Amino acid sequence: MADATADFASWLAQADVPQSRLTPEVVALLRAVFRFRQRQGADYYSTRLLSHFLLHAGTGLKLAQLARLLGISRPTASRQQNLSSKQAIQQAHHRLDGRPYGKLLPRYAGAVAAFLVKSPAASRAELIDFAFATFGVRVSRVALYKFMKKYGLDQIPAAAAPDAKAVAIGPPEAQERPPVPVVSPPPFSSRARSTPAPSC
Secondary structure: OOOOOOOHHHHHHHOOOOHHHOOHHHHHHHHHHHHHHHHHOOOHHHHHHHHHHHHOOOOOOOHHHHHHHHOOOHHHHHHHHOOOHHHHHHHHHHHHOOOOOOOOOHHHHHHHHHHHHHOOOOOHHHHHHHHHHHHOOOOOHHHHHHHHHHOOHHHHHHHOOOOHHHHHHOOHHHOOOOOOOOOOOOOOOOOOOOOOOOOO
C-alpha cells in the first residue's frame, strides 16, 4: 500500500500519472484523497472507501493509475469498479465478520424454503439479509445460488404460487367425498351362482 507519510508529489509520482491528465480539478480531488489517507491511514476500510469513491468519481484516470494510487492490484480495482455502494459496504461487513463468505449448512434449507414460500417475490439481497438475521451467516450471491440449486430451492417461487382451483375448492379435508356408487346387476341376470354346484 502507499506510504501514508510520503509527500503528495511522491505519491503521485509512484502512480505514474501523466501530467496531461492532472487537470486542476483532478489535482484538487487527489489532494483531498491524500489528506484523507494521511489522517485515516492505509488500512483495508479506508482504502475500500477511497477506492469506491475514486473508481466512480469520473476523474479520467486509468484503472491501473487509480490502483497504484490506492495501493491495490489492478484486478482488485477492476472487480470493485462494477460494484454498487451497497455491495461495497457489504464486502466491508464480511471483512468485519472475520470471513469473506459465510457457509449455508444443509439444516438451513427448511427455513429458507419457508421464507421463499412466504415471500416468493423476495430478491437475492433480501434472502441474504434473511440468512444473516436468521443464522448469523453472511453469504455471497454465488454461495446462495449454489445452495438453492443443490436443494431445489430455486424452483420454489414458481411452485409456491397457489393453484386457483385448489383455492376455490379449499383444503382436502374440507372437501366432501363423493358417494360411493352402488353397482346393480345388469338386467336379465340371475343372482344365482353361475358355476354349477359340485355333484355328490
